[in-house]
Amino acid sequence: MANKKDLFSIFQDNQHLFDSAPSPRAWDKLERRLDGHRSRNRLSTLRTISMAAAVLLLAVVAILISIAVGEKPTRLLNQSPQPLASERLQADDIEAAEELRQTLYAQQAEQQRQRPINEGPADRRLVLAKNRSASAALESLSRFDWMEGEWQPQDSKAHPAIQWKKIGDHAIEGQITQGEVTERIRIFQDGETLYFSTDFRKDQQVRFALQYATPNTAVFESHSESIPQQVTLTRSKNNRLTLIYEQKDAAAAPGLLNRKQQVRSWYKIQLQ
Amino acid sequence: MKVVNRKYQFVTEEDLIEACRQNDRRAQKTLYDRYSAVMYGVCKRYVKSPEDAEDVLVEAFYKVLTNLHQYRGSGSFEGWIRRIVVNESLMFLRKRHNFRLTLEISEVDQPTTTNVINRMAAEDILGLLSKLPTGYRTVFNLYVLEGYKHREIADMLGISINTSKSQLILAKKKMQDMLEDFGYPGLQKFNK
Numbered sequence: 044m045a046n047k048k049d050l051f052s053i054f055q056d057n058q059h060l061f062d063s064a065p066s067p068r069a070w071d072k073l074e075r076r077l078d079g080h081r082s083r084n085r086l087s088t089l090r091t092i093s094m095a096a097a098v099l100l101l102a103v104v105a106i107l108i109s110i111a112v113g114e115k116p117t118r119l120l121n122q123s124p125q126p127l128a129s130e131r132l133q134a135d136d137i138e139a140a141e142e143l144r145q146t147l148y149a150q151q152a153e154q155q156r157q158r159p160i161n162e163g164p165a166d167r168r169l170v171l172a173k174n175r176s177a178s179a180a181l182e183s184l185s186r187f188d189w190m191e192g193e194w195q196p197q198d199s200k201a202h203p204a205i206q207w208k209k210i211g212d213h214a215i216e217g218q219i220t221q222g223e224v225t226e227r228i229r230i231f232q233d234g235e236t237l238y239f240s241t242d243f244r245k246d247q248q249v250r251f252a253l254q255y256a257t258p259n260t261a262v263f264e265s266h267s268e269s270i271p272q273q274v275t276l277t278r279s280k281n282n283r284l285t286l287i288y289e290q291k292d293a294a295a296a297p298g299l300l301n302r303k304q305q306v307r308s309w310y311k312i313q314l315q
Numbered sequence: 316m317k318v319v320n321r322k323y324q325f326v327t328e329e330d331l332i333e334a335c336r337q338n339d340r341r342a343q344k345t346l347y348d349r350y351s352a353v354m355y356g357v358c359k360r361y362v363k364s365p366e367d368a369e370d371v372l373v374e375a376f377y378k379v380l381t382n383l384h385q386y387r388g389s390g391s392f393e394g395w396i397r398r399i400v401v402n403e404s405l406m407f408l409r410k411r412h413n414f415r416l417t418l419e420i421s422e423v424d425q426p427t428t429t430n431v432i433n434r435m436a437a438e439d440i441l442g443l444l445s446k447l448p449t450g451y452r453t454v455f456n457l458y459v460l461e462g463y464k465h466r467e468i469a470d471m472l473g474i475s476i477n478t479s480k481s482q483l484i485l486a487k488k489k490m491q492d493m494l495e496d497f498g499y500p501g502l503q504k505f506n507k
Contacts, residue, residue, distance in 0.1 A: 051459045061356030065369050072373045
């Protein structure tokens with residue numbers, strides 16, 4: 044073991060003999076590597092800065108978008124700009140709120156339905172009116188059931204009485220007899236549309252298409268220039284029926300005062 | 316870039332390390348000059364070819380200079396560099412040599428007892444190291460010159476402890492054989 048120790052000692056004691064300076068090329072190589080590391084570090088720093096800037100920019104954009112979105116009204120366009128009454132209620136009043144909400148919606152829908160068509164171009168209005176009349180037609184004839192029976196004129200000297208009766212499921216007809224002349228007025232359904240027709244001109248059956256209708260009013264129109272162009276049928280209080288023929292004055296602005304009118308009004312005899 | 320290396324000629328090791336951390340090229344050159352000869356000697360003990368040893372040295376110093384922030388100053392700075400150089404040398408050797416294929420022997424003839432080595436020139440004996448096979452040389456270096464235990468060597472090279480021990484014995488046996496083959500006069504005299 045002594046020799047083993049000696050052998051090891053020789054190496055341990057003399058290992059400095061292994062020392063020798065490397066060639067100058069070694070430092071050159073090392074320096075090139077260090078230069079590369081420095082530029083990589085610089086690139087890495089630039090990359091880090093640019094990434095941080097990008098993240099910051101994204102964050103700023105996100106915040107701006109969220110602010111912009113937050114400023115817009117979040118309510119739906121078809122809702123009232125004011126908060127609904129239901130929205131002010133407490134959570135435990137959900138049932139009552141729902142009932143109130145439905146009532147308010149029903150009121151809004153009714154107002155919308157009765158709103159005259161004034162906005163939009165003329166052809167668009169016509170389409171809307173047609174759609175409205177079509178939808179009205181589906182429920183229409185039944186709404187004229189109240190007209191059935193005999194109606195007396197308000198002023199018997201002005202015009203005669205009228206007798207309304209249903210003809211089948213798609214028409215109701217009123218007859219006005221004056222002397223030997225009988226004028227027949229008819230409201231009937233043709234396809235999806237309701238029409239008002241009259242034969243007050245013996246040579247001609249005139250037809251008016253329903254433009255809009257409310258529970259107590261129906262307005263029919265014709266585009267012929269030679270005849271009355273609008274017929275309005277109104278159910279008033281005290282069980283009155285009014286029929287108005289109007290001739291539009293093409294040169295004047297729309298309005299009742301600028302129209303030639305024929306107004307006939309009846310009341311119904313109530314059987315006790 | 317030509318570095319005129321005077322500024323850091325007489326600074327303390329701590330100051331030199333701090334300057335190197337700031338990427339001062341002259342400080343880096345000074346540090347390299349201080350330790351490159353010793354570390355090149357370490358590399359040459361592991362790696363036979365001087366060119367390869369130089370490449371290992373460059374790679375090791377690159378790691379030293381770019382990882383100085385990891386040196387806490389708790390131990391010897393030279394020892395810290397030396398560990399990096401040894402690790403780099405082992406990495407180089409692992410790419411070319413499979414230490415797992417080295418033989419594990421249960422019994423080895425003990426080397427011939429001889430006092431003649433005491434009379435041999437130390438340089439001649441050190442020269443024998445480079446003639447050892449890679450496995451023997453590596454274990455010999457790690458055990459005798461770096462001071463690692465067989466358990467540590469086994470972990471570093473991915474071999475068993477017994478294999479490490481066997482490699483060390485075989486290294487010494489090989490040296491003995493080489494001395495005989497070279498017909499060293501001292502050995503002849505001893506054998507008589």
